[in-house]
Amino acid sequence: MIKFRSRAFVALISLIVVVLIGLGILLGQFFKYNFLDALNNKIKVEIWWVLSAGFGTAVIVTLLLVFKITTRYTKPIKAATEVAIELAHGNYRARTKVSRLDDTGILGSSINMLAENLQELTKVRDIQQDRLSALIENMGAGLILIDSRGYINLVNKGFIDIFHINPSEYLNKQYYEVVDYEEICQLIAEVFRTEQKVSKQLHLPLQIERKYFIVYGVPIIGANNVWKGVLLVFHDISEIKKLEQMRKDFVANVSHELKTPVTSIKGFTETLLDGAMNNKETLQSFLSIILKESDRLQTLIQDLLDLSKIEQQGFQLNIQMINLYSILQDVLKLLDGKADTKNIQLEFQSKQNHAYIKGDFDRLKQVFINLINNAITYTPVNGKVSIYLLDSDEMVRISIKDTGVGISKEDIPRIFERFYRVDRARSRNSGGTGLGLAIVKHLIEAHQGSISVKSKLGEGSEFIIELPKEMNLKDGER
Ligand code: ADP
Numbered sequence: 001m002i003k004f005r006s007r008a009f010v011a012l013i014s015l016i017v018v019v020l021i022g023l024g025i026l027l028g029q030f031f032k033y034n035f036l037d038a039l040n041n042k043i044k045v046e047i048w049w050v051l052s053a054g055f056g057t058a059v060i061v062t063l064l065l066v067f068k069i070t071t072r073y074t075k076p077i078k079a080a081t082e083v084a085i086e087l088a089h090g091n092y093r094a095r096t097k098v099s100r101l102d103d104t105g106i107l108g109s110s111i112n113m114l115a116e117n118l119q120e121l122t123k124v125r126d127i128q129q130d131r132l133s134a135l136i137e138n139m140g141a142g143l144i145l146i147d148s149r150g151y152i153n154l155v156n157k158g159f160i161d162i163f164h165i166n167p168s169e170y171l172n173k174q175y176y177e178v179v180d181y182e183e184i185c186q187l188i189a190e191v192f193r194t195e196q197k198v199s200k201q202l203h204l205p206l207q208i209e210r211k212y213f214i215v216y217g218v219p220i221i222g223a224n225n226v227w228k229g230v231l232l233v234f235h236d237i238s239e240i241k242k243l244e245q246m247r248k249d250f251v252a253n254v255s256h257e258l259k260t261p262v263t264s265i266k267g268f269t270e271t272l273l274d275g276a277m278n279n280k281e282t283l284q285s286f287l288s289i290i291l292k293e294s295d296r297l298q299t300l301i302q303d304l305l306d307l308s309k310i311e312q313q314g315f316q317l318n319i320q321m322i323n324l325y326s327i328l329q330d331v332l333k334l335l336d337g338k339a340d341t342k343n344i345q346l347e348f349q350s351k352q353n354h355a356y357i358k359g360d361f362d363r364l365k366q367v368f369i370n371l372i373n374n375a376i377t378y379t380p381v382n383g384k385v386s387i388y389l390l391d392s393d394e395m396v397r398i399s400i401k402d403t404g405v406g407i408s409k410e411d412i413p414r415i416f417e418r419f420y421r422v423d424r425a426r427s428r429n430s431g432g433t434g435l436g437l438a439i440v441k442h443l444i445e446a447h448q449g450s451i452s453v454k455s456k457l458g459e460g461s462e463f464i465i466e467l468p469k470e471m472n473l474k475d476g477e478r
């Protein structure tokens with residue numbers, strides 16, 4: 001259409017030129033035959049001048065017309081064509097200038113509108129692409145996409161992080177050439193074979209550790225049942241597995257710890273009932289064992305209740321202004337007798353006779369009873385237990401140091417675990433439940449403080465607690 005119009009203009013202009021030239025020739029011939037021959041030379045020259053001037057004017061008018069038509073029609077069409085070419089090359093920001101509302105103006109504005117729509121579409125597509133990439137990269141699981149021929153098309157950040165791989169060694173390679181894990185290759189092959197979703201729990205060795213994964217293999221089937229490949233998603237469930245194991249261990253430990261005193265109580269009671277109670281001495285000795293075991297049972301149940309209460313979400317401390325100096329003095333008075341029986345020297349050092357913080361009186365007393373009691377328990381006779389209290393600007397530091405059996409380097413990280421004991425028999429004989437330090441750690445953390453241990457086997461241990469004077473409470477806790 002555009003071509004046809006420009007051709008029509010050229011034809012029109014040519015026609016005007018031909019008509020003007022023809023008219024000039026006709027006029028010339030007309031003058032020549034009717035007047036010129038009869039006129040003298042001077043007049044002839046004048047007429048020639050007039051004719052030449054007329055012809056010249058006609059040529060100029062024609063050129064002006066050509067120029068005007070060119071600028072009016074051809075230029076906008078050319079500009080629109082150039083923009084269309086730019087659009088075809090993907091430059092959607094190209095625009096043409098529209099100055100009139102005629103046909104060429106409509107063409108220009110249509111092309112501009114088309115460019116705007118394309119630009120908008122590209123923007124939307126780019127946003128969607130970005131969202132999709134962000135989703136795939138940060139979905140919190142490993143993902144691998146394999147095409148219908150078995151070539152790996154995509155691996156996300158999760159997958160790279162899990163398997164510590166270099167993506168360039170994976171992309172566009174056959175999955176069975178690069179995936180080192182037989183179980184994963186079998187799972188992919190199963191999805192290819194069955195064209196069904198497959199999910200499996202795998203325990204895979206990764207560098208220095210083994211991790212548990214739930215792996216989902218999904219066949220990707222496009223429109224018209226076209227087979228497009230397989231998508232594999234890896235969810236790391238090692239943490240859940242660990243918690244599950246901890247729960248199982250805990251239940252096993254609790255059952256075991258409860259079973260021991262109950263079996264003992266039952267055994268001694270049965271023996272007494274079988275006739276042993278007739279002997280006063282035996283009766284006395286068995287009853288005191290039964291009492292001791294019942295005490296153990298009671299302490300264990302109390303510790304378990306305490307721990308479950310402290311570990312519960314929403315556990316709240318009874319926060320008030322407390323003097324750690326006087327709490328420590330109370331605890332020392334309480335445990336003085338026990339230290340005396342082992343001839344252990346109990347020492348308390350503090351520069352001032354006060355150290356105020358905001359905390360829970362009963363819970364912190366419980367912490368110090370546990371730690372000082374342990375220090376006495378795990379220190380042989382004639383030893384020494386020292387308590388240091390240091391009050392500084394923002395926190396208070398309490399250190400409980402003993403000259404006891406000490407704890408090995410390997411055991412130190414584990415002593416805060418529930419039921420962990422370095423020496424099971426010694427702990428049990430001293431009435432320990434193996435839950436004391438777990439409770440202590442929870443309580444110190446609930447006070448936003450910290451607990452650390454320094455120890456040397458055979459030389460002694462030091463438990464250091466740091467408590468902030470003022471806790472940062474969230475709105476709900478105030
Ligand atoms: P328990 O009731 O057995 O004392 P805890 O949780 O209080 O349980 O302590 C865990 C283990 O840590 C103890 O069994 C003991 O082996 C070790 N332990 C704790 N305190 C000391 C200490 N002061 N010196 C040496 N070992 C300690």
